[in-house]
Amino acid sequence: MTENMTENQRERARNKELFKKMSSKEKLNYIWHYYRWHITGTILVVIFAISVISVMLEAQGADIYSTDVVMLGLVFTDERYEEQLQQFQETMDVNINILQNATSGDPEMVMANELLFMVSLIDNKADIMFLTQQKYETLVTDGEVFTPLNDIVELNEVFNLYELQTYNEDVYGIKLTTSPIDGIKFGEDLIVCISGHPKDLEHTVNTLNYLLEK
CATH class of the missing domain: 3.40.190.10 (Periplasmic binding protein-like II)
Structure with missing residues (x-):
């Protein structure tokens, strides 16, 4: 089975095993390192959405x-x-x-x-x-x-x-x-x-x- 895996698949498998062995802090650092832009983008979208809602509520007479x-x-x-x-x-x-x-x-x-x-x-x-x-x-x-x-x-x-x-x-x-x-x-x-x-x-x-x- 391993022989039929592509290099990318083998790399993902190695990372998955490595991730399992990490401590909670190491996992957080790993996630932040590889996904920080996704996380930051999501937070900014949520902030923008809440801000829009806030403006709408204020416009309605808050x-x-x-x-x-x-x-x-x-x-x-x-x-x-x-x-x-x-x-x-x-x-x-x-x-x-x-x-x-x-x-x-x-x-x-x-x-x-x-x-x-x-x-x-x-x-x-x-x-x-x-x-x-x-x-x-x-x-x-x-x-x-x-x-x-x-x-x-x-x-x-x-x-x-x-x-x-x-x-x-x-x-x-x-x-x-x-x-x-x-x-x-x-x-x-x-x-x-x-x-x-x-x-x-x-x-x-x-x-x-x-x-x-x-």
Whole structure:
């Protein structure tokens, strides 16, 4: 049987046997090496599709808020959350969007929420971001994603109350060990940041100040 195989078939058979012997990490590296462009292309298509849907929903009259808050991490809500959300929306013109990250368990939900987060950035609906340490460190190296908080005089008073996250001598994040919003509980420490391009910087700063001074 082996003698009748073509060289390509023998090569595929060898690769298949080699793949079986790899560790999980080695398998991931192998898949990424050979299929990274396919994976990247698929992700971009999904992001584009979600973005189109988002634009369509907005065009149909979806609510637009002066400040959008996005939480990407291990975040839980209780029975008080819906009332708090309604209060933020109606009295402060602030919306809150909670997206579970990788530690939440379901890989498909994690991927969907990661994509939704990226769409939020693209659609300018992430004025204030609560992020995991890993996500923060991934994004902070891009100087356009976050606004340097040390440039915002109104936030100086809260700096002494929290652990600051710096990059290249600028403060880009504030570490929170507990949620500043009733009805929301953090399952891990999160870093709060301001978008590099908030829709309304003054409103966003006032909102963050309100949250941090509670």
